[in-house]
Amino acid sequence: MNFYQVHYTDPGKLKKRFGLQHELESRYDLQYPINIEREYKRLGSDLQLDFDKWAEAFIVDAITALHSGNPIPELPVYSPQIDIEARMAALSALLTRFSIRQWRLAVKRTLGIDINIDYYKSMLAIYMREWALEQEELVRQKIEEIREELNTVLCEEPEINDAGAPELIPIVETADKTRSSTNTAISFFAVNAVGVAYSDIIEQLCRDAEVGKYKWITRPYASKAGTRPDHAKLHGTKHKWDTPPVINLKTGETGNPGDDYNCHCIASPIFPNPFLAGAILSNITASVERRLRRR
Ligand SMILES: [Zn+2]
Numbered sequence: 001m002n003f004y005q006v007h008y009t010d011p012g013k014l015k016k017r018f019g020l021q022h023e024l025e026s027r028y029d030l031q032y033p034i035n036i037e038r039e040y041k042r043l044g045s046d047l048q049l050d051f052d053k054w055a056e057a058f059i060v061d062a063i064t065a066l067h068s069g070n071p072i073p074e075l076p077v078y079s080p081q082i083d084i085e086a087r088m089a090a091l092s093a094l095l096t097r098f099s100i101r102q103w104r105l106a107v108k109r110t111l112g113i114d115i116n117i118d119y120y121k122s123m124l125a126i127y128m129r130e131w132a133l134e135q136e137e138l139v140r141q142k143i144e145e146i147r148e149e150l151n152t153v154l155c156e157e158p159e160i161n162d163a164g165a166p167e168l169i170p171i172v173e174t175a176d177k178t179r180s181s182t183n184t185a186i187s188f189f190a191v192n193a194v195g196v197a198y199s200d201i202i203e204q205l206c207r208d209a210e211v212g213k214y215k216w217i218t219r220p221y222a223s224k225a226g227t228r229p230d231h232a233k234l235h236g237t238k239h240k241w242d243t244p245p246v247i248n249l250k251t252g253e254t255g256n257p258g259d260d261y262n263c264h265c266i267a268s269p270i271f272p273n274p275f276l277a278g279a280i281l282s283n284i285t286a287s288v289e290r291r292l293r294r295r
Pocket residue numbers: 228231257258260262263264265
C-alpha cells in the first residue's frame with residue numbers, strides 16, 4: 001500500500017487538481033519547529049540550575065580545603081535531579097506530532113487529501129526513539145565532561161602569592177566559568193538536533209509519498225543571527241532529496257535544508273502528478289500542453 005492508495009479516496013478529484021501539471025508546489029509553507037528547539041533549550045537551563053546547586057556546594061568545600069592547606073575532597077558523582085530520558089521522550093513526541101501536522105497541512109492544502117495521521121506513527125517511531133536516546137546520551141556525556149573538567153580545575157595546585165598564601169581567586173573564577181558552560185553546551189545541541197531531525201522527518205514523509213523534490217525556503221524562518229548568504233541564494237530553488245545543493249560555497253559541502261548547523265531553512269514539498277508515471281507519459285503531457293498553449 002503506497003501513500004496514494006492509503007490516503008486518497010477520490011482519484012477523480014485528485015486528477016482534476018493536477019490537471020496536466022507534472023507537479024504541484026506546496027500551498028502551505030511548512031513552519032520551523034522553533035518552539036521545540038526552545039523546549040530543548042529549556043532543558044539546558046534547567047540542567048544548569050541543577051548542576052549549579054550541586055557544583056557550588058562542592059566548589060565551596062574545595063576552596064575551603066585549599067585555603068586551609070588540606071587535600072581537596074574527591075569530586076562526587078553527579079546525578080541530575082531532572083529526568084533527562086523523560087524530557088527527551090517528550091521532545092521527540094512533540095517533534096513527531098508537529099512534523100506530521102505540518103505535512104498534513106501541506107497535503108491537505110495542495111492535494112485536498114485528508115491524511116490519516118496514525119499512518120505515520122509507526123513509520124517514525126524507531127527513528128524518533130533513536131533520536132531521543134542519542135540526544136540523552138549527548139547531554140549526559142557533556143555534563144560528565146564538564147564535571148571532569150571542574151575536577152581538573154579544582155585539583156590544580158594553587159600559586160602561592162608574595163604573602164605566602166595560596167592564590168584562590170583564579171581557581172574560583174575558572175571553576176565558575178566551567179560549571180556555567182552547561183547551558184550553552186546544551187543550547188548548542190538543541191539548535192543542531194531539532195533542525196536535523198525535522199529535516200529528516202520531512203524527507204521520510206516526502207519519500208513515502210514519492211515526493212522526490214522540494215523547494216528551498218529560507219525566509220522568514222532565519223534565526224536571529226541571520227541567514228547564511230549561501231543559503232539565501234538557494235531560496236526558491238528546486239532540488240531533489242537525492243542530489244542536495246551546495247550549501248557552503250567555500251567548502252563545496254552539499255545538504256538539504258536543516259542539515260547545516262543552526263540552519264532554519266525549510267524544504268517545501270513538490271508533489272509529483274501520480275497519474276503521470278514515467279517519461280513517456282510526461283512527454284505526452286508536454287506535447288498536449290504545447291498544443292493547448294498554441295490554441
Ligand atoms: Zn539555512
